[in-house]
Amino acid sequence: MKRICKWGGIxxxxxxxxFLLQALLVPKYMDGIPDGALVREYxxxxxxxxxxxxxxxxxxxxxxxxxxxxxxxxxxxVRGSPQQLIWHSYYTLKDTLERETPQAVVFNVLSMxxxxxxxxxxxxxxxxxxxLSVNKIQAVLASKMEDExxxxxxxxxxxxxxxxxxxxxSDFRYLFYQDAxxxxxxxxxxxxxxxxxxxxxxxxxNYQFADVCYEYLDKIRLLCEEEGVELILIKAPSLYPHWYxxxxxxxVDYAGEHGLTYINFLDRIDExxxxxxxxxxxxxxxxxxxxxxxxxxxFGAILRDAGIPDRREDEALSAVWAEKCEAYHAQAxxxxxxxxxxxxxxxxxxxxxxxxxxE
Amino acid sequence: MLFTSFGFILxxxxxxxxxxxxxxxxxxxxxxxxxxxxxxxxxWGCLIFIAVTTVTCWYASLRMDRLQKRQSLYLKARKExxxxxxxxxxxxxxxxxxLGWFLAALLLNFGILAVLxxxxxxxxxxxxxxxxxxxxxxxxxxxxLPMGISFYTFQTIGYVIDVYRGKYPPQESLPRFxxxxxxxxxxxxxxxxxYDDLAPHLLGEHPFDRRTVSFGLQRIxxxxxxxxxxxxxxxxxVTAIIGAPETYDGIFVLLGMFLYALELYADFTGGxxxxxxxxxxxxxxxxxxxxxxxxxxxxxxxxxxxHITMGTWFxxxxxxxxxxxxxxxxxxxxxxxxxxxxxxxxxxxxxATLITWFATGIWHGASWNFIVWGLLNGVVxxxxxxxxxxxxxxxxxxxxxxxxxxxRLFQVVRTFWLMSALRxxxxxxxxxxxxxxVGTIFxxxxxxxxxxxxxxxxxxxxxxxIVAGLGCLLILGVSLRQRRGSVREQLERSPxxxxxxxxxxxxxxxxxxxxxxxxxxxSQFIYNQF
Numbered sequence: 001m002k003r004i005c006k007w008g009g010i011x012x013x014x015x016x017x018x019f020l021l022q023a024l025l026v027p028k029y030m031d032g033i034p035d036g037a038l039v040r041e042y043x044x045x046x047x048x049x050x051x052x053x054x055x056x057x058x059x060x061x062x063x064x065x066x067x068x069x070x071x072x073x074x075x076x077x078v079r080g081s082p083q084q085l086i087w088h089s090y091y092t093l094k095d096t097l098e099r100e101t102p103q104a105v106v107f108n109v110l111s112m113x114x115x116x117x118x119x120x121x122x123x124x125x126x127x128x129x130x131x132l133s134v135n136k137i138q139a140v141l142a143s144k145m146e147d148e149x150x151x152x153x154x155x156x157x158x159x160x161x162x163x164x165x166x167x168x169x170s171d172f173r174y175l176f177y178q179d180a181x182x183x184x185x186x187x188x189x190x191x192x193x194x195x196x197x198x199x200x201x202x203x204x205x206n207y208q209f210a211d212v213c214y215e216y217l218d219k220i221r222l223l224c225e226e227e228g229v230e231l232i233l234i235k236a237p238s239l240y241p242h243w244y245x246x247x248x249x250x251x252v253d254y255a256g257e258h259g260l261t262y263i264n265f266l267d268r269i270d271e272x273x274x275x276x277x278x279x280x281x282x283x284x285x286x287x288x289x290x291x292x293x294x295x296x297x298x299f300g301a302i303l304r305d306a307g308i309p310d311r312r313e314d315e316a317l318s319a320v321w322a323e324k325c326e327a328y329h330a331q332a333x334x335x336x337x338x339x340x341x342x343x344x345x346x347x348x349x350x351x352x353x354x355x356x357x358x359e
Numbered sequence: 360m361l362f363t364s365f366g367f368i369l370x371x372x373x374x375x376x377x378x379x380x381x382x383x384x385x386x387x388x389x390x391x392x393x394x395x396x397x398x399x400x401x402x403w404g405c406l407i408f409i410a411v412t413t414v415t416c417w418y419a420s421l422r423m424d425r426l427q428k429r430q431s432l433y434l435k436a437r438k439e440x441x442x443x444x445x446x447x448x449x450x451x452x453x454x455x456x457x458l459g460w461f462l463a464a465l466l467l468n469f470g471i472l473a474v475l476x477x478x479x480x481x482x483x484x485x486x487x488x489x490x491x492x493x494x495x496x497x498x499x500x501x502x503x504l505p506m507g508i509s510f511y512t513f514q515t516i517g518y519v520i521d522v523y524r525g526k527y528p529p530q531e532s533l534p535r536f537x538x539x540x541x542x543x544x545x546x547x548x549x550x551x552x553x554y555d556d557l558a559p560h561l562l563g564e565h566p567f568d569r570r571t572v573s574f575g576l577q578r579i580x581x582x583x584x585x586x587x588x589x590x591x592x593x594x595x596x597v598t599a600i601i602g603a604p605e606t607y608d609g610i611f612v613l614l615g616m617f618l619y620a621l622e623l624y625a626d627f628t629g630g631x632x633x634x635x636x637x638x639x640x641x642x643x644x645x646x647x648x649x650x651x652x653x654x655x656x657x658x659x660x661x662x663x664x665x666h667i668t669m670g671t672w673f674x675x676x677x678x679x680x681x682x683x684x685x686x687x688x689x690x691x692x693x694x695x696x697x698x699x700x701x702x703x704x705x706x707x708x709x710x711a712t713l714i715t716w717f718a719t720g721i722w723h724g725a726s727w728n729f730i731v732w733g734l735l736n737g738v739v740x741x742x743x744x745x746x747x748x749x750x751x752x753x754x755x756x757x758x759x760x761x762x763x764x765x766x767r768l769f770q771v772v773r774t775f776w777l778m779s780a781l782r783x784x785x786x787x788x789x790x791x792x793x794x795x796x797v798g799t800i801f802x803x804x805x806x807x808x809x810x811x812x813x814x815x816x817x818x819x820x821x822x823x824x825i826v827a828g829l830g831c832l833l834i835l836g837v838s839l840r841q842r843r844g845s846v847r848e849q850l851e852r853s854p855x856x857x858x859x860x861x862x863x864x865x866x867x868x869x870x871x872x873x874x875x876x877x878x879x880x881x882s883q884f885i886y887n888q889f
Contacts, residue, residue, distance in 0.1 A: 010859065017863065021871060120877055147877055151365050158365075161871045165822035 022157035025164065026128070028174045034181040035060075035082045039092075040129035041180055042079055047320050048100040050308050051076035053185070054093050054220075055108030056084040058236035061286035063106075065184035066328040067296035069321050073310030074303055078185030083122040086111045086216040091139030093220060095130055097227050103308050104230040107220060109251050109262075110243070115210030117145050128156055183328045188289055190335035191345050195276040195284040198239050207246035214254075221258055230261075230306065237265035237274060237295065239284030263302070265295065272298040289332060360400040362547065362633050363587060363875055370397065371637065375572075378641055383564035387538055390561070390641065397543040398506070405505035408475075409541055412468050416515045417536045419464035420522040420529035423457045427525065461523045465516060472512045475502050480725035507546040509722055513672055515540050518554040520676055527555050535562050544637040548630050550648040550668035557645065565642030574847050575640030580865050581837075582632030587873035589830035590626035593618050594874075595818035601786045604796055609803035611813075612796045616779040619786050621831055624653065627666070651838045656770035658739050661778055669722075673715050682711040705744075713737045723785075728793065732784040739777065826872050 029036035038060060051074055053059040060080030068074040079092050093105060117123060123143050130136040132154060140153040152159040163171075181187070224231040233255055235243055248264055255262035265272065272295055276284050279291030287295060304310075311317050338345055360367045374393050381389055399406055430453040434446060441449070479499045486496045518539070522529045530536040539558050545551075600607045600615035607615065631648045638645040648667050655661035662670050681687060687707045695703030713734060720733020754761045780797060787793040808814075815821065840846050850858055 014863065014866075017867065018870075021867065025871070149365055149876075152876060157870060158876055161873065161876065164871050165820055 018155075018157065022155065022160075023175055024167070024171055025160045026156045027160065027163065028171060028178050029181070030174045030178055031168070031170050034187055036125040036128075037178060037181045038185055038187070039079075039081055039126065040178070041182055042077060042096075042185065043129075043131065044180070045077065045184075047075065047317060048102070049075045049077045049184075050103045050311070051106060051303060052093070052096055052100075052102045052104075053078040053080065053106045053108070054084075054089045054096075055080050055106075055236075056110060057082055057286060058110050058238050059106070059108045060182070060185055060187050061189065062236045062238070062292050062295055063299065064186045064188075064289075064292045064296040064328075066186070066321075066325050067293045068300045068303070069312075070325060071297050072300035072304050072308075073312035074300055074308050075311055075317065075321070076184065078182075080185055081122070081126040083114075083118060084111060084126050085114050085118065085122075085143065086213050086220075087142040088123075088126040088139065090216045090219050090223070091135055091142070092126070092130070094135050094223060095133070097223060097229070098135070101227055102229055104232055104303065104306060105220075105224055106232045106234055108236050109217075109233050110235065110238075110241075112209045112213045112217065112251070113241075113247065115212050117143050120145050120148060123148065124159070127153055180327075183324060183331070186292065188292075188328070188331055188335065189281040189286070189345070190289040190332060191281045191339055192278055192288055193281050193283050194278065195239060195280060198284060199242075201240075201242035201244065204244070207244055207250075209247065209250055217254065221260070232306070233260055233262040234299075235262075235264040235266060236287075237269050237272065238286060239266075239276065239280075261306070268298070289335070360397060362630065363583070363873075366400075375640060378565075379567040383566065386565055386641075387535065387562045390542065391534055391538040394538065394541040394543040394546070398541060398546060401506035402503070404503050408471060408503075408505045408508065409511060410537075411471065412512060412515050413537045413540045414533065415467050416464050416519050416540075417530065417533050419460045420519055421531070422460045423523055424529045426453050426457050426460075429453070457523065461519065464519045468512050468516055472508055475504050475508065477721070477725045478502060507548070510549045510551055511540055511546060513669075513722075514545075514551045517551065517672055517676060521554060530554070530558065538562065542638075542643075544634040545645065548627070548634070549666075550631065550634070550646055551672050552646060552668065557643070560643045563642075568642065570851075571642060572640050575636045575638070577847050577850075577862070578632050578636030578639060580636075580862070580869070582629045582634075582636055583869045583873070584830070584865050585625040585629030585632065585834060587629075587869055587875060589827055589834065590622050590629055591874035592819065592823055592827045592830070592872075593622035593625070595823075596814075597622055597786070599817040604787065604792060608796060608799035609805055610800070610808055612783070612800050614809075615786060616776075616783050619782060620653070620775065620779045623782070623785075625830070625834065651841060653775050654771055654838070655774050656767060657774055658736070658743060658777060661774055662736070662740075669719070673719055673722075677718050678711050678715040681714050682707060687711060709741050709744075712740060716740075726788060727790050728784040728788050731790050732781055735781050735784075739781070830872075 027036060035057070049065075051068070053063050053076065057080065060078045063076075063078055065076040065078060068076050079096055081088065081092075084092070089107060089111060093107075096102075123145065127136065127139055127143060130139060136153070137150065140148075140150050144150065144153070149158070221231055233251060235248070235251070243264070243266055251262050251264075254260070269276075274287070274291055274294055279287055279294060281288035335345055360370065370393075374389075378386055378389055395406065398409060430450065433449065434441070479502070482497045482499055489495060489497075521527060530539065535558075538561055539552075539554055542552075542557070542561060597615055597619050600611050600618070628649050635645045635647070646668055648669075650664040650667070652661050652665035655664055687710065690710065691704065691707040694706035697703065698706065716733040716737030717730060718733070719736070720730040723729040723733070760766050783797055784790065784793045787796060814824065819827070837846055840849060843849065850861060
């Protein structure tokens, strides 16, 4: 018994030290790239949502859940991450549906163009903060690049150990708790960088989406069917990377074949009221706050027509969302004030915070 | 499967408990299976070569032993009936047959090694000669070089020679012999074990012993620290220096020599620590391969303390047989009559030394830099032997000097730099380039680059230099402690808190500062390529 206690104690101390070191060394994304913090913030949610957005930066920069709440009483969350590939989306959705059952899932189809893992960094941002489960293991196995290991996703210390020489005060400050950076998964950017030119689209050798992408799209559809959730396919109104007509036709066909709603917002820019001289912060790649609010308001009407209820009568929910709205407007005000004073956003323009074109 | 891979750690994590859970009489079988699984990760093709070496050496040894036994029985049965001449003739006949099996095993296995390892080297040299005379050029061939082939071939040939010499009887069981050849921890980079040292432990039964296992695990951990925290970190700077000789000359060449000496030591001894640690954890003692070689006071001592099992292999199976071979005895006779008894008797020894070092050089790699490196080692040993009387006279004249710490330190530093300079042939891998780069130490020497931030352009940040420096200091400290006996035994006598602090410290140092994972090239042990 004494021996068991002794070895148990040693194991406990060792594990404690291991997890403390791990917590210190993993990136917290509190400076520079807030996009990496998005996945973990979902797990702090205390209430369920009627609408879940799934996808890449075209959802988490373009749809504002607070606007949906304020204008339509729709509760929503954006489960996005940078360059979220379709298998990331599937496993993220699976994880979400194990925790709650929304009425609708909105999936941005940009990732249909990628048939292979693209980057370790984006894999990390999509998967690191998924809680350990069979689902996470499957997600890692589906996503990992050749030189990545499953073990390093289970114990991220094995990946981030070399950050010891890059540690900053922020790593210690946010060791145990990180501030929320998003508003229900929406990353706010109030600055404006109007569209001047749009890069000419490159001709592709093959416009056909890969089988693997259809395979995961089928999985997403079937998962939604099993859970009784309506799946809505969208293409956000980002002007580039270019969304080809050939791609669009395939999505139209797929939606038609399976009785799904597919909305290409690129065709509805005027209806939405988007003005790319004021509604984008990076020349048409992503919408800024005003653009996201316009798009959310427009989409809210569609969701309402689809039968998503108004929850504003629910007092408990309203109290929760009141806090969210307050934080949202406070940040919006702070950003507008900073823009008025400096002409740019300090944090948003930190080198490295810009996700490269194409994601 | 790299020793430093997660896969290998998992492999050990499965093997260790299983080894002590299976019935003890089955432990060696489990080790054999594990060794072949380990080797299969290097490629299925490699398995064929190790299997051929195993079967041929096992069979040839058995045949030699049968012949010997048959001879004894035959002569015993006809003790009275045969004349002395008939007995001699019979013995000569048996000896010839034995020699036939012996040579067959030797030629086949050295032949495999030679073809796989040296064919392209031969082609390159033939092409160079052919080009001089305007001849045609041969194409290089793409041959598989099985992992650790030099190590397991030498270990197995050593066994065949010992059986031929009647040192011990051969192993009757092929699977048991296969374990001796393929014992996985030492397949990668040795040590080159002797059958009579290793096999009894390898094939014996091993009950779980907490102390042995604990010592083994500690040694593994220490090996990982040396390899992953120190060696692989220094590798970055060494690669930067030798990769750009046009940029890094003068003081950088000297720095490169120094860093490579540290890297190679940490890499090779780290690998051996892991090997011995794994074997110890399995209850199998394996011969030490290093005894603080950088504390050696001369080159001969250095080679008695560095890669000991390779040195003793070349000594026992090449140097001694060559020294007493018929041609050498005849050279000895002639040289004595030509040069006098003193110098004359040294000529065959020196010749055998050069032959041994030529073999050592070419064993390390199929290229001229290794051959020149080997021969230069031999030359330096010969020169130091020739200078011995000079040193003797110096010490007779100044008897107190030899006993001082300063003199010993001078000897150690001199030997270290001499070996480091020779080893630069291993760094640049090109003989003329090596000589010209070493020359720049004298022609373009300047200390400025050490202080102008150039060190931070070698791929290591300030933090990395500090970690590598502290790691080297720790290795030095442990080496100094080793002079008082086993460090693990010393640690065992210290308070529990200190023991656990060391174990925790080393583990987390490897986990955090180790060069592994994405962003690092999984680097093989340097000696694995030999």
